[in-house]
Amino acid sequence: MAELEIFQFPTRADNYGVLIHDPDTGATAAIDAPEAGPIAAALAEKGWRLSEILVTHHHADHTAGIAALKNKYGCTVFGPAREAGLIQGLDEEVGEGDTVSVGRAKATVIDTAGHTRGHVSYYFPEQGVVFVGDTLFSVGCGKLLEGDATTMWRSLSKLAALPPETNVFCGHEYTGANCRFALTVEPENEALQARAREVAANDAKGHPSLPTTIGQELATNPFLRAASPAIQARLGVEGQSPEAVFAEVRRRKDRF
Ligand code: ZN
Ligand code: FE
Secondary structure (H helix, E strand, O other): OOOEEEEEEEOOOEEEEEEEOOOOOOOOOOOOOOOOOHHHHHHHHOOOOOOEOOOOOOHHHHHHHHHHHHHHHOOOEEEHHHHHHHHHOOEEEOOOOOOEEOOEEEEEEEEEEOOOOOOEEEEOOOOEOOOEOOOOEEOEEEOOOOOOHHHHHHHHHHOOOOOOEEEEEEEEEOOHHHHHHHHHHHOOHHHOOOOOOHHHHHHHHOEEEEEEEEHHHHOOOHHHHHOOOHHHHHHHHOOOOOHHHHHHHHHHHHHH
């Protein structure tokens, strides 16, 4: 089995940069390109050379570094076919079910539209890790900027169906604020209470709350817990469809 070393570092205001490295071949990919300077510095620190960029969606805080990194390393840029016109420097267009290789490690592309029209996630089944950009956050999810609640619910459901031990890397560190909102939706959830305490302690020390796991999100994330009777009762949407409950949680978060 191909091993994959993963290096996560903060960049911009609240983004994460992530490098993944196959030690057998030396192949190294950046997940998104929020900013060229910190990614180049991270590569230098690890002694890795960038071979690929795996873009999740077209927003500037995920693509601003592409041109400079391509120029410096000659790397190949993969990204969502449905946003090809919005991502400068894209070399390979990908969509649902496609395979992307980083050295000997192989990712399956999952269409996770909703935050944007063509957003994709990159799932490495052998290594048990998924990079979800701005679709799923720890204890939260992306805003519905270009998709409706039904589309986003379908995307989140695909991620929720991955093995619970799957490690999840997200585009942003929003977990503290997400916990404060989630506790208004499901205050009796003990797993959520414990997560909020853990995140507050991490924040105080400047430690990241990520990666998370699918299992931890299923237990704590109100956007994945539409089936929870407690959430349905609190929001006054008892017995409604999962996507309707999800839509109500999302509406409340937008106003929080
Ligand atoms: Zn975004
Ligand atoms: Fe973002």
